[in-house]
Each structure stands twice: as C-alpha cells, then as structure tokens.
Amino acid sequence: MSDNHSNPMLVRLNTTGDARRTMFGFETDDHPRLDRFQNALSAVAGVIAGACVVVLVLLTCLEVFARTVLSQPLGWNVAFTESYLMVGAAFFGIVTAYRTAAHVAVTSIFEKLPFWSQKGMVVITHVLVTVVFTLLFWYGLLATLESVAMNEIPPRGSAELSIPDWIWKSFVPIASAMAFVIAVIDLGREIAAGPSVLATDYDPGDVIVEAE
Template structure:
C-alpha cells in the first residue's frame, strides 16, 4: 500500500512524516516541532490575510454597487498590509513545507558529499537574502517610527501607524531566519557523507525485510 504522507531521505535512510506545515522526523522531533510551529503561525497569518482581502474586496464591491459609497481605504489597506503579510509570511511556510520550486537536475547527479555542500551553500544564500530583507525592513520600521509616518489626518485611510506595515518584513524574515539556521545547523553538525535535510516525496511500495522500498514514481523534494 502506498503511503503518500511519508517522505524518506534519497538513500532510503529513515522515514519522516509530511505534515501540513513541514516535516516530522525521528532524528530531531523537538526541532521539527519548533519549525512546524513557526510555519503554522506564518500560514495562519498568510491565510487570514488572503481571506480578509477577499472579504474586503467583496464588501467594497457591494458598497460601491448597491449604496454608491465605496470603501475609500480598502485598496491601500489591501496593498500595504494584507498583500505584504500574505507574501512574506507565506514565504516562510512555503520554505518549510517544501512548496517552493526546486530544480534538482544537477543536485541529483552530484555525489553525497557534493550534495551536502550544495545544501549548505543554498542555506547560506537564503540566509543572506532573508537577513538583508529583514535589516532593510527593520530600518524602514525605525524610520517610520521616528517621523511618525501615517495617513494624512482627514483622509479616507484607516488611522494605522505606518511602522506597522514596515514591521511585517522584519518579523516574517526573522521567523524565516530561525528555520534556515536550524536546517543549516543540522547539515553542519551531521555526518558529512550524506545530507541531513533533503527529503523525497513518499511513494512507497512494500516493506521488504524491514526496509522501505521506494516506489518507481518518487520525485525529488527540497
């Protein structure tokens, strides 16, 4: 029987459960739960933002069409807050759950030690990118606080301080940094003859002699 909720390492070493927000392994369950919790919180924030965008847009259409009184704040609120939250917190969940796009043609043709180095390099690139975004967002947040950035008094915009929008970036990227640092630490402090955080989607046949046999249609994960 196929187990579509299970993933394995490419060399058939060990098993792990794929959860809605990440992975759960027997090697490091505590760290997995921490990462999955961060991913779940980010998913909730992104999901609520998307639902809110739909509801506000619908309300604006109804108010405009039936009452000829559109919501003057809807467009800017969606663009500045909801879209930003959905995008940046969604990135965190996408990273942890493996929902991003990965091209593994070169990776799969590389020896195990080379794969290990590629994984470490990839984590470092992601880490640098997140830190740069987070720092820029933090500086923008501080600047918005210093100048008391906000909507012009008397305008149709909601009276929300500008720093709240900018703070979405450092908060979300900070959560992403935690996820990447944990994955990077796993690779650095695990045996160097194989990767520790690379998983394949589960498509299993049967268990022979206590060993999981990988199905023929198994694809590549992260």
C-alpha cells in the same frame, strides 16, 4: 522500508531515513523537538498569511458590493490591501513555503548529481537563504524604526486608514526573523550531520516510502 503509495504523509528524507509531512513542515525521529519548534514557527506564519488572504477576498467582495449596490466605494481598501494584506501574505507565506518545501525546485537535475555535489548545494542553499533573510530583517527593521521615529501616520480622511505605518512595515523583519531561525537550524543540522549524510533534503522524490 517498503514502497507504499497509500500513505502520502511519509516522504523521503534521504537515502537512509523518512520524514513525516505535516501541514506546516516535517517531523523526524532524529530531532523531534527542533522539528516541532520549526513547524510551530511555520504554523504561526501560515495562519497569518492565510488570514491575510481570507480578509483580502472578503474585502474585495465588500468593495464590489459597496461600489455596485450602494454606490459608495470604501476608498481605503486598495491601500490597506497593498500595505497590509499583500505584504503579510507574501512575507509570512514565504516562511511556511520554505519550511514545507512548497517553493519551486528543479529536482530532476539535483538527483543526477553526485552525492558530494548534492551535499554542497544543500549547504550553500541554506547559507544563501540565511543571508537573504538576515538582510531582509535588518533593512526591514531599519525601515520600521525610522517609521516609528518619524511618526508616519496617514491623515484622517485620506485614501488610507489612519494606522501607523510601522505596523505593516514590521511584517518584514518579523517574518524574516522567523524564516532566519528555521534556516539557521537547517544549516546547523546539515553541517552537524557530517559529509556523508543529507539531513535536510525533504524532497518527496518519485517514490513514497514507509517505515516497516
């Protein structure tokens, strides 16, 4: 390997290997099929989250135009933004952020720890992420099913569009299930790698490395 700052697509996987950074995740030579599967889930979630943000911006512009120029505000845009667009952007965005390591991380402390501590922290992190998304999936699913059973639909003419509430509530269990699958794969890969290898440390670090 040789240090090379000219190719930002390669990042340090661990002390013995590289991972190729893609728009929606990472790819390695050790488990390319699993990488592509995880990246596919991340891509679907990223597209949904991005679409929510784009629609949010367009809807805001439309509301400003309707209110200031036509003097006829939409009325339903606030509830639609809060229920659909913000929920979709947040929960599906979490999936892509987790897979691409875009979340906030304090690597300066992590890198100073002994290897066995780093290994333990990575495993514990995957376990905690798996547990959190399991709970989000379960309670999100319960809320969705309850909404279906109660036939929750805003009445016509109210400040909300007359769309069944279970649709936006389903965003939570769907996104959580996608993140759960990604986290479980990472956890299984980290455990299977053994105690002497960090298999899912995708921190770019200070140096970009390139395979010869």
